[in-house]
Amino acid sequence: MSLRDAVRVVLRENKAIAGAEAGVRAAETRIGQAHAGALPKLNYSESVTRGDNPVFVFSSLLTQHQFGAGNFSIGPLNRPGFLDNFQSAVTVDQPIYDGGMERNAVKAAGLTRQMSAEERRAVEMRTIAGAVRAYYGAALAAERLKTAESAVESAQADLTRAESLHSAGMSTDVDALSVRVHLAGVIEERIERAADLDVAKSALNDALGLPLDAEHRLTTPLAPVALPELALGALETDATSGRPEARQARLAEDLAGAQMDSARSALLPQVAFHGAFEADRRQFVERGGTNWLASIALRWNLFDGMADRERVAEATQQAARAHADEERVDSAVRLEVRRAWADLRAAQERIEVAKAAVVEAEESLRITRNRYESGMSDVTDLLRNESAVMESRTRRLAAVHDQRIAAVMLELAAGRLTADSEALR
Numbered sequence: 001m002s003l004r005d006a007v008r009v010v011l012r013e014n015k016a017i018a019g020a021e022a023g024v025r026a027a028e029t030r031i032g033q034a035h036a037g038a039l040p041k042l043n044y045s046e047s048v049t050r051g052d053n054p055v056f057v058f059s060s061l062l063t064q065h066q067f068g069a070g071n072f073s074i075g076p077l078n079r080p081g082f083l084d085n086f087q088s089a090v091t092v093d094q095p096i097y098d099g100g101m102e103r104n105a106v107k108a109a110g111l112t113r114q115m116s117a118e119e120r121r122a123v124e125m126r127t128i129a130g131a132v133r134a135y136y137g138a139a140l141a142a143e144r145l146k147t148a149e150s151a152v153e154s155a156q157a158d159l160t161r162a163e164s165l166h167s168a169g170m171s172t173d174v175d176a177l178s179v180r181v182h183l184a185g186v187i188e189e190r191i192e193r194a195a196d197l198d199v200a201k202s203a204l205n206d207a208l209g210l211p212l213d214a215e216h217r218l219t220t221p222l223a224p225v226a227l228p229e230l231a232l233g234a235l236e237t238d239a240t241s242g243r244p245e246a247r248q249a250r251l252a253e254d255l256a257g258a259q260m261d262s263a264r265s266a267l268l269p270q271v272a273f274h275g276a277f278e279a280d281r282r283q284f285v286e287r288g289g290t291n292w293l294a295s296i297a298l299r300w301n302l303f304d305g306m307a308d309r310e311r312v313a314e315a316t317q318q319a320a321r322a323h324a325d326e327e328r329v330d331s332a333v334r335l336e337v338r339r340a341w342a343d344l345r346a347a348q349e350r351i352e353v354a355k356a357a358v359v360e361a362e363e364s365l366r367i368t369r370n371r372y373e374s375g376m377s378d379v380t381d382l383l384r385n386e387s388a389v390m391e392s393r394t395r396r397l398a399a400v401h402d403q404r405i406a407a408v409m410l411e412l413a414a415g416r417l418t419a420d421s422e423a424l425r
Contacts, residue, residue: 003135003220006208007419010131013209017127020120027113034109037102040094048284049085054078060085063280065289086288088279096296099268100261108258115251122244125417132408132424134200134207139222140401141193141200144394148190151390155183158382161373175379182383186390224351224400225407225425232341235414239333242415249329253322260315266308269300333413340410347403354396361385361392 001009011017049056057080061067064085070076095102159179166176202212240246274295281288301308365385371377408424411417 001216001218003132003424004419006131006135006204007128007424009208009210010127011124011419014127015209016123017120020116020123024113024116024120027109027116030109031106031113034102034105037098037105038095040092043091045087045089045091047087047089049087050082052080052082054080056085057081057083060280063087063278063289063291064282066282084282086281086284086286089276090278091274091276093275094273096271096273098270099265101265104258104262104265108255108262111251111255111258115248115255118244118248118251122248125244125412125415128417128419128424129408129412131204131207133405134204135218135220136222136401136404138197138200138204139218139220140397141197142218143222143397145190145193145197147390147393147397148186148193150393151186151386152183152190154386154389155179155186158369158386159183161369162379165373165375170375178379178383182386189390222397222400222404224348224403225423227344227407227422230341230344230410232338235337235341235410236334238414238416239337240330243333243413244415245329246326246333246415249322249326253319253326256315256319256322260312260319263308263312263315266301266311269298271296271298336413337410340406340413344403344406344410347399347406350399351396351403354392354399357392358389358396361389365389 049060051057054077058067058071058077060083061071159176162176162179166173201216204216205212205214274297275293277290277292279288279290365382365388368377368381368385372379372382404423408417408421411421411423417423
């Protein structure tokens with residue numbers, strides 16, 4: 001599995017991305033809901049009523065087209081008998097003017113959808129970064145195990161050398177005992193590194209969304225990545241314009257403005273059309289009377305205890321807060337870019353220093369071994385140089401690991417991290 005393979009797997013299997021995508025689709029439905037505010041509302045109702053209320057009986061007989069001359073008699077008018085009325089009604093309501101409430105609702109829903117899309121992009125980038133960390137964590141654990149195994153082999157060779165010198169009478173028992181103690185230490189180190197590798201493999205599978213015991217052979221080497229010269233100013237510009245967090249902050253300010261406009265719309269008059277068709281009868285399947293009506297109404301809330309104006313004031317303050325948040329996010333994003341840029345440069349410099357240290361430690365060990373075999377150096381110098389070689393190799397691996405991670409984190413901080421980023425080579 002290469003690093004790019006791992007990224008493709010995590011983009012396909014990670015549940016956080018699937019959840020963020022569902023959030024985007026949910027936000028898209030709210031756009032349709034907002035558009036529905038401008039469309040007519042058509043309703044059908046069916047009801048049955050029974051009673052002897054004089055007004056009910058009088059009006060029902062009229063709507064059923066059953067009112068006759070005998071119904072004008074004082075007795076039936078004051079004390080009518082029970083009457084059943086089955087009513088079927090179809091109504092339509094169409095907003096004509098709503099002060100811009102529907103337009104603002106659509107705008108707010110569209111901004112919410114864009115914010116959800118940016119959140120999905122942020123989740124995707126963070127997921128990629130997490131997969132890279134886990135991948136190189138496993139690669140580093142494997143390389144450290146190799147270093148520990150090499151140290152064990154070297155210590156075993158030193159023990160053989162020390163025993164040979166002792167047999168030849170050129171050293172004491174102390175030398176062999178010291179080497180055995182050193183060998184036990186590096187064997188313990190190897191055991192710990194093997195355990196670390198098992199945990200790192202499981203962590204990689206967890207990050208990829210795979211079973212923890214899935215087996216992989218990592219093919220992307222833990223080697224320094226060659227990157228072009230990166231200008232800090234350009235990276236900051238990319239971050240402030242392309243980071244999901246920065247875009248969300250700007251969208252949040254626009255959303256606050258739309259909500260402020262929507263609050264102001266409540267202060268404007270509203271005009272709506274209402275139409276109805278009605279059928280009334282004494283029995284459900286009986287023919288009866290039908291009627292219709294149509295109306296256009298103007299509604300203007302002149303005073304509601306200042307609630308609408310307070311909502312406008314609240315929305316205004318929310319817009320001011322969103323603007324302040326945007327400026328704060330802009331500064332935070334720039335700071336993250338500078339930190340990641342500095343980490344990358346430091347890691348690159350550490351690689352060069354560690355590389356030179358490895359060469360020097362290995363050469364020092366070679367010389368010390370020759371001197372020890374000729375009796376010109378003691379075992380303490382030999383073991384000290386053995387430890388120095390192992391430590392310098394470990395530091396170099398850590399520097400390379402940190403450089404690979406720093407390159408990805410810089411892409412993340414700049415808002416440019418994708419499955420095709422150069423840092424994933």
